[in-house]
Amino acid sequence: MxxxxxxxxxxxxxxxxxGQFHVLRDxxxxxxxxxxxxxxxxxxxxxxxxxxxxxxxxxxxxxxxIVDGIPLTTNLKNIDxxxxxxxxxxxxxxxxxxxTVLENCTLAPIWVRKEPKAKAEETAMKYLKRVKIxxxxxxYPGQLSGGQxxxxxxxxxxxxxxxxxxxDEPTSALDPEMIKEVLDVMVDLAEGxxxxxCVTHEMAFARQVANRVIFMDQGQIVEENEPNEFFSKPxxxxxxxxxxxxxx
Amino acid sequence: MTLAYVRTEDxxxxxxxxxxxxxxxxxxxxFAPTPLSGLATIVIxxxxxxxxxxxxxxxxxxxxxxxPDREACNAVGAGAxxxxxxxxxxxxxxxxxxxxxxxxxxxxFLLGGISLLGLLVPQIPLKxxxxxxxxxxxxxxxxxxxxxxxxxxxxxxxxxxGGLLVTLxxxxxxxxxxxxxxxxxxxxxxxxxxxxxxxxxxxxxxxRGVPLVTVLFMASVMFPLFMxxxxxxxxxxxxxxxxxxxxxxxxxxxxRGGLQAIPxxxxxxxxAVGLSYWRMMLLIIMPQALKVVIPGIVNSFISLFKDTxxxxxxxIFDLFNMVQSGFNDAKWASAQTGNTGYFVLGLVYWAFCFxxxxxxxxxERRLNTGHKR
Numbered sequence: 001m002x003x004x005x006x007x008x009x010x011x012x013x014x015x016x017x018x019g020q021f022h023v024l025r026d027x028x029x030x031x032x033x034x035x036x037x038x039x040x041x042x043x044x045x046x047x048x049x050x051x052x053x054x055x056x057x058x059x060x061x062x063x064x065x066i067v068d069g070i071p072l073t074t075n076l077k078n079i080d081x082x083x084x085x086x087x088x089x090x091x092x093x094x095x096x097x098x099x100t101v102l103e104n105c106t107l108a109p110i111w112v113r114k115e116p117k118a119k120a121e122e123t124a125m126k127y128l129k130r131v132k133i134x135x136x137x138x139x140y141p142g143q144l145s146g147g148q149x150x151x152x153x154x155x156x157x158x159x160x161x162x163x164x165x166x167x168d169e170p171t172s173a174l175d176p177e178m179i180k181e182v183l184d185v186m187v188d189l190a191e192g193x194x195x196x197x198c199v200t201h202e203m204a205f206a207r208q209v210a211n212r213v214i215f216m217d218q219g220q221i222v223e224e225n226e227p228n229e230f231f232s233k234p235x236x237x238x239x240x241x242x243x244x245x246x247x248x
Numbered sequence: 249m250t251l252a253y254v255r256t257e258d259x260x261x262x263x264x265x266x267x268x269x270x271x272x273x274x275x276x277x278x279f280a281p282t283p284l285s286g287l288a289t290i291v292i293x294x295x296x297x298x299x300x301x302x303x304x305x306x307x308x309x310x311x312x313x314x315x316p317d318r319e320a321c322n323a324v325g326a327g328a329x330x331x332x333x334x335x336x337x338x339x340x341x342x343x344x345x346x347x348x349x350x351x352x353x354x355x356x357f358l359l360g361g362i363s364l365l366g367l368l369v370p371q372i373p374l375k376x377x378x379x380x381x382x383x384x385x386x387x388x389x390x391x392x393x394x395x396x397x398x399x400x401x402x403x404x405x406x407x408x409x410g411g412l413l414v415t416l417x418x419x420x421x422x423x424x425x426x427x428x429x430x431x432x433x434x435x436x437x438x439x440x441x442x443x444x445x446x447x448x449x450x451x452x453x454x455x456r457g458v459p460l461v462t463v464l465f466m467a468s469v470m471f472p473l474f475m476x477x478x479x480x481x482x483x484x485x486x487x488x489x490x491x492x493x494x495x496x497x498x499x500x501x502x503x504r505g506g507l508q509a510i511p512x513x514x515x516x517x518x519x520a521v522g523l524s525y526w527r528m529m530l531l532i533i534m535p536q537a538l539k540v541v542i543p544g545i546v547n548s549f550i551s552l553f554k555d556t557x558x559x560x561x562x563x564i565f566d567l568f569n570m571v572q573s574g575f576n577d578a579k580w581a582s583a584q585t586g587n588t589g590y591f592v593l594g595l596v597y598w599a600f601c602f603x604x605x606x607x608x609x610x611x612e613r614r615l616n617t618g619h620k621r
Contacts, residue, residue, distance in 0.1 A: 057516050083522040094517035098535050101306075107531060110523035160521060 003024055006166055006221075007066075008033045008195045012188060014063035016049060025219040036196045037229075038206040040244060041216035047199045050216070051166045054197070055086045084112065091169040095141035095150040101128070101152050102137040105159045113160065120159070120247050126148030127155040131185045147178030151185055158189075165189065167198040201246055208232065210236065215239045266339065307591065312584075321582035329584040336574045343410015343565045345394075349402060350394050352411050360386060362421075366608060378418055383424060390417070406484040410565035412596070414484070418491055418556040418566065425547050427494035430499025435529065437504060448500070455497035460557045460558050463490045468562040495552045502544040504539030513611075539615050546608035550601045550612075568593060 009031040016024040023046050031037060039047045042089045052058040053065060056072055056079045065072040067082045096104050105124035109115040115123070128134040131151035133144075141149055150170055157165060167186065171179045183205050190196055190209040199204070206213050206227050213230040215223040215238075223230070231247075232241045280286030310327035311318045314334075321329035342350050363386060366378040394413075397403035409417070436448030455463070467486040470481075510533055519527035538545065560569030571589045575581060 055520055057519060080522060080524070083520060086520075088517075088520040090513060090517065090520075092511075092513050094511075094513035096514065096517070096532055096536075098539065108523065109533065111527050112522040156521065 003049050006033050007031070008035070008063070008068060010066040011050075011053075012048075012064040014053065014060045014065060016053065016058065016060045016062075016148070017085035019101075024053070027063070027219075027221060029221065030197065031164075031197065033195055034193050036190050036194075036209050037198070037212050037214060038195065038197045038210040039214045039216060040201055040203075040206070040246075041244070044217040045216040046215050048168050051168060051197050051199055054164075055083050055088055055168060057088075082121060085161060086164045086166060087160055088166045089150070089153050089168065089170045091172050093141070093146070093153045093173075095149055095156070095200070098143050100138050101139055101144070104141065104152060105156045108156070109159050124155070124159050124223055125225055127158045128152070130158070130188070131155045132181075138185055146174045147181045150174065150178075150182045154182075154185055154189070164195045164197070167196065167200065169199050169201075170183075171200065171202055176212045203231065204248065215242065216240070257282075266445055291395045304529050306587075318580045318582040318585065321584045321588075322579075326582075326584055328591065329580070329582060329588045332574070332580045332582075332585050332588055335580065336577075339425060339574070340567060340570050341412045343413060343570055344408045345410065345413065346402070346408065348406060349396070349404055352396070352401070352404075356390050356393055356413075359389070360416075368390060375600065387421070387424075405559075406482050409484065412567045414559075414564060415556050415567040416563075418486075421488045422491040422495050422552045422556070424608065426495035426499045426548070426552065427545075429492065429496035431495060431503050431534065433500035434503035434507060436462045438507060452497045452500050455494055456501070460491070460494050460555055461561055464558060464562050466490075482560065484564060487562060487564055491552070491559070495548060495555075498548050498551075501547070502548055503537065503539050506539075506541035506546060507529065507533065510537050511541045542608050542612050542615075546604055549604055553600055553604070554597055 006121065008028060008031065009029065011027050011029040013021070014024055014027040025046075027046075027050060031193075039051065042117075049058055051179050052073075053060045054067060060072075068085045070078050070081050072078060072082060072083075095101075096107070102121060102124055105115065105128065106120040109120040109123060110117060125134055125137065128137055131154055132147055133151055133155075136144060136148060136152070141152065142151065154170075170186070174182065179202070182224050183202060186196070186198070187209055196209075198205075198210075210227050212224055213227050214221055215236070217231070217238050223234065223236045225235075230239075231243065234243055260396075279289045285557040297381065306327040308327075310325060312323075312326050312329050312331060315331040315546065318332075320326065321332065323337060338350075342353055345353055360382075363378055363382040366372045367375065369381055372378075374421045392398055393401070393407070394402060394409060407554075432450055436444045439445045439448070465489060468483060471481075471486065514532055515528065518532045523531065556566060557568035558570070559566050565573065570595050575586050575589060
């Protein structure tokens with residue numbers, strides 16, 4: 001399959017099952033370079049599974065996924081190549097608790113990109129400054145608050161210089177007063193032109209930065225629109241119901 | 249409207265109270281909170297005191313301290329027979345290793361001791377070089393030093409090695425070899441590849457289901473039957489392999505326990521930043537998994553150390569066998585010889601095991617980065 005030059009991710013007729021459960025049903029999605037996409041939907045709708053297929057944390061069983069021109073197949077080399085280009089931020093941060101913040105950030109550049117330690121540390125400090133916690137570099141993740149940990153996780157992903165960033169409910173595990181500090185970093189990232197896919201229910205964030213909002217339900221993309229239209233004139237009744245529930 | 253329970257001004261911040269009760273009250277709480285437990289305290293204290301006194305009386309007060317032979321130890325009411333220990337101590341350390349060649353064993357002890365100290369004390373630098381020496385060069389060096397036959401050293405065959413020397417060789421080899429083999433088996437048992445998984449599981453379950461004595465017997469008696477005539481590997485070597493594989497099976501299960509304690513998110517985060525399987529295991533998963541199971545690992549090491557005494561069954565004169573064989577010496581056989589020998593044996597094994605236990609607690613505290621995920 002050929003792909004236009006400005007395309008970051010292409011998903012064609014992607015299907016996935018967990019046992020008998022059809023979790024992704026015929027997903028078609030095109031993401032252009034520099035696009036910011038927010039994905040929402042009720043729990044169990046397949047949002048996380050879909051973005052986890054993009055860096056092969058989950059394996060799709062049918063269809064094609066092409067990331068930055070690299071088709072995701074069982075070819076391990078391709079999977080490695082894709083993972084170098086795609087950064088991911090998780091709901092539960094998943095920092096490495098036995099390593100300091102700085103080591104968390106330099107580990108992959110040193111071992112995967114073979115960067116010299118000094119250069120990796122320089123890059124890491126640059127991104128830790130960008131997420132506004134350079135002073136925590138020598139602490140362990142367990143000594144930081146949830147919001148700080150999530151910002152470190154974002155810095156860790158950025159240290160690999162990814163072309164695409166995936167966010168899997170990055171603020172869902174945070175105390176309310178810490179959500180803003182993480183969203184601020186994400187907004188900053190969006191303004192820098194990063195290609196982003198965010199699974200999130202932060203609708204203010206969606207309005208502020210998203211090019212498109214995608215609504216998923218029962219393993220399908222049910223609706224897709226630019227944010228203002230999406231929130232003011234939802235087309236599908238399922239979207240309407242969902243929005244009513246979360247927007248009060 | 250003002251509510252009685254809503255503060256209109258800040259409550260003062262105060263220091264905590266000194267103690268809720270005095271020393272006397274605390275002592276009473278611990279030892280005699282009720283008359284019955286007070287009675288229990290007295291009974292247990294009396295038992296402990298009696299036991300301690302019996303041991304002290306036997307080992308020190310009524311002990312025989314110097315005698316040329318068994319005569320004094322055989323007297324009625326005599327306690328520990330220390331002259332026996334003094335006469336045999338060197339043999340317990342070196343076995344039948346020729347006296348004029350013992351410096352070779354001493355050198356092995358010294359090099360091993362220094363290198364091990366360098367590895368165990370965190371402040372000592374050059375860990376990498378030291379590890380290279382201890383795990384790769386030192387075993388080879390030990391073999392050539394002790395066995396000789398090269399570099400102008402007289403050949404001393406392994407059946408002359410003995411005592412603490414052999415106990416330490418078996419224990420250290422077992423400990424050092426069981427760790428990597430155990431880790432590989434644990435990973436194998438959790439592998440997605442069916443063949444690797446079945447083979448690992450089969451090995452672990454078979455070896456764990458068999459007593460060490462059986463493994464040693466198989467290695468020493470039955471194994472040569474399956475070999476072509478004339479091929480009969482060294483007895484000590486067979487024991488070393490047997491002990492290492494045996495403890496590897498236990499180690500594998502301990503490590504697997506640690507692997508199961510690591511949340512899935514750690515694997516996902518490692519994969520998402522592009523780490524390969526082996527890098528992920530080496531850099532992210534194992535350091536955490538092994539830390540969780542330090543108590544289990546040290547438990548295995550301690551069992552292994554004591555289990556080395558079973559090699560005496562296939563005729564290797566380790567510390568245990570060496571001490572025991574001294575009981576039959578006509579010069580020293582007395583009522584108290586055996587008691588004294590076993591007492592010293594117990595102390596020596598306990599000292600090594602207790603040291604391992606304390607060191608593991610130190611390491612656990614040191615590796616604690618003050619968090620749970």
